[in-house]
Amino acid sequence: MKAIEQQMIQILNHNSTEELTKKRLERRERWNQIQVKTSLSQSESVPPTPIRTEPQTPSDMQMEFSENDKSMPTSPRLGESLLSPTQGESVPTSPGGKSPRTGESCVMSPGIGGSIPTSPGGKSFTDDTTDMFMVCKENEKERIIDIFDVNNEEIENEKADKAKEIANNHSLIVHTHPHQDQKEQKEDLDGNNGKSDDNLTNNNKDSSELDMFNERDAGHEDIFSGGELKIKKLVREAEPSDDSDGYYCFRIGEVLKTNYQIIGYHGKGMFSNVLKANDLSSTQENTEVAIKLIRNNDHMKRTGKKEVKILQRLSENDPEHRCNIIRLITHFEDRDHLCLVFEPMDLNLRQLLKKTGGSGFSIGAIRLYAFKLLKSLVHLKRNGIIHCDIKPDNILISQNRKIIKLADLGSAIDTTEEEIEPTPILVSRFYRSPEIILGYHYGFALDVFSFGCCLYEWATGKVMLRSAENNEHLRLILEIKGPLPKKILQHGVFRPMHYDDQGRFLERVEDPANNSNKEIVRINHIKKPNRSLLKELLAAYPSCSSSEKTQVSQLADLIDKCLELDPSKRIDPTQALNHPLFKT
Template identity: 30%
Template sequence: MSRTQPPPRHPPFVPHVQCSMQPEDDSLRLESASLGESAVTADDDGVKRSHKGESCENDEEGHLVYHIGLVMNERYEVVSTLGAGAFGKVVECIDRHRDEHVAVKIVRNIDCFREVAKSEIAVLEEINSLDDDNRFACVRMLDWFEHEGHICIVFELLGLSTFEFLRRNQFLPFSVEQIRHMAFQIFRAICFLHRNKLTHTDLKPENILFVSSEYDDKMVKKCVLSVVDFGTATFDHEHHESLVSTRHYRAPEVILDLGWNQSCDVWSLGCVLMEFYLDIHSSRKEHLAMMEKVLGPIPVHLLKQTRKQHYVHNEHLNWDRQSSSDNYIRKHCKPLKKYMQRKSEEERQLFDLLSCMLEYDVSRRITLEEALWHPFFSPMRPQKHQLRYNCYCSSDIIRGG
């Protein structure tokens, strides 16, 4: 099928489309491990077992019913299923033109999911053009096409998501040194997006993948990462949906409906680093109560501004201190720095950085460009590389204007 041109992002731009499912449903997200390895196998994913060449069809939910050996766009041969989610499935394919394995996201043939896919394609094309030498850790879109009414996006084949890696290791936390290397790459990638007026809006361990997930003794061999899932990425000039981010990584300004900007990515990454450090895996009001237990009271001026006034009583969070949920929070949550396990200097620096990222007030929250200069990342910047890093901060991170 001939390839059609996606609509430009700015301006005019593709508006975000509300689907019938509520954003609060985390299943709306296609698990990003699907761009690499996944626990889902071709034996239990509903793949149609048929002979090569048999015609394709849609199931009742608009997913493509495909079979191993199917060739799409006269080029991509399906060899296995990598993952599945609410808006589609991801399959591993052999690219017959390049003789290499790739991941292909097959989007459901439903209008709202097609619009999200077109939006993601436009963002990925923008990222590819701004980072043409692939210096920043954002997944590369290699191609896209339509097959039987389904938009299909071709990506480089990656390894496990950081969440899936933790899960397979019984949630054994990463070391502080590993967190430093991983965070530095992620921060550079998202800082690159922010400097180019783009917010990811859905940062979480499932959307951060290892390029290669080979490991020995439960230690990944190479902490090289890639950020994926740009389906809800939003340019600064575009309409901002009121509800973004997966619940556990959602910034307080989003929950309180105060409006949001790029700083919501910073909050999400602070939550991600905490999850890397120790296994901390909620109604939205309960989420706010947990925040208060870890970070202290929500500032009164933010509570006064919220459109969600049912969350507020007498300038405090409207929370039942006698509830079973409160008992759970008091038992399992504690002030942020009390989570520090060894109180080494590098951990002190990590928690100082986290306290700057998990700041209620957006005007006081650290930016990622500032975060990259935090003392926690000093080992990543040897003196002999300072000049090169200076150049990176001032020019390389913003491309194309």
């Protein structure tokens, strides 16, 4: 071990300073190109309407233009639609043949849900919009890990960290010790349980069990990111092993099936762990994929096979992949695990919220992401699928921050084949609708309620219904929406857990005079809402312009309609696509 560690340190001492300096220069050059590109576009643009000024940040914080664009739009402005051509659609033009500007109409083919919402000025808002708006709010900046200014102390720290990693994982790279103990090779590279403090599970535990991609679990991929060391194609000499919970104990560099080489780790969920891999058989420029390895037990395998079936149907009915559902490339079984291969994405929206400082997204970003996600919900409903776990963790985003995909259908219900049985723990609790808690008949509308909770979180950076258990969760809903309709109370099978025979809400709280966490039950007479969504959202945008203030008010109205207590009166995804929020 010591000899190998010394050998690795010698290699790093020789290469690290030179390569990190090279990286720094490349990043500076990239930044300079962005500045030139931004100044050129600003000099050519017409004077913008009075709107909130957004800070300039590196390019991965901006909405990049589509690769299909023939030329760069002449006047990118915050809030103005600049539409890129997509398959089956023509490029919108003004009567003079130029790019559409404010006040000029442009025609697009209708998307899912009917006609494309248009503003009085003739601008169209579609999921193909490629505005150069910022994801972050004013005075906020996305946290960029790869800064271009690297000092000597950082160089030394990186060398020391890499030497330590290499010493711990020396059997996985080119300089492999030929007689290494088999026992050492069986050690799990994960090094942690993939836990996080997001508190977003169906139970009362604090974990990130349902996160498909958890940034806290991505600690091994940086070893190989600089290209200093090449991964060796690892062939196991011993049988692969699982941990006590049925998760696969992977090795960086090993190959699944015959062509998927593991290069990193995305995270662990309740049903699986997700690996980063390269497709060795691919002829495409980008060979990266994400592989979801279902836990090795019969129940999880059945759940995984149901997810495959649902994803295949959704893909067959969306051949052009325009409905923003994560694309399943293939699936196979290897080493007693069902493996699902997906297209790669960069982050989930919870991670992006953290990277933007936790203060929420700009109103322009929310409008775009909401429109795309509503198209996903329309597609799910048309195919008889209830997602049952809509939350920021399960909404993935591309590196250019323009493409989002709804993922993790492991909890989904196929209404064409399954009977829906009442359960009070369906959906992650912070996004759980009242009909689930009370055991009232529920269906597609429960996804819309979760969607409304996501909208609030994107705007404020805060969870709207942060509760510890169902009774508290129901109280928080009543504080926003007021008393529940009588028909829900009459027919809810779990009503006695939260209401007495006279329809009064029974609030369960800790006994302040007892230190043993004993609960007491008291009647809470909630007769009207005592929280204002509009005030809370406006407080999240303190310096917004008059036009943005209008959009924030429209966002509050859409959230209110998504949180309707009676699921039969809750706004439908198709109706939501035509909401005024998407017309201004």
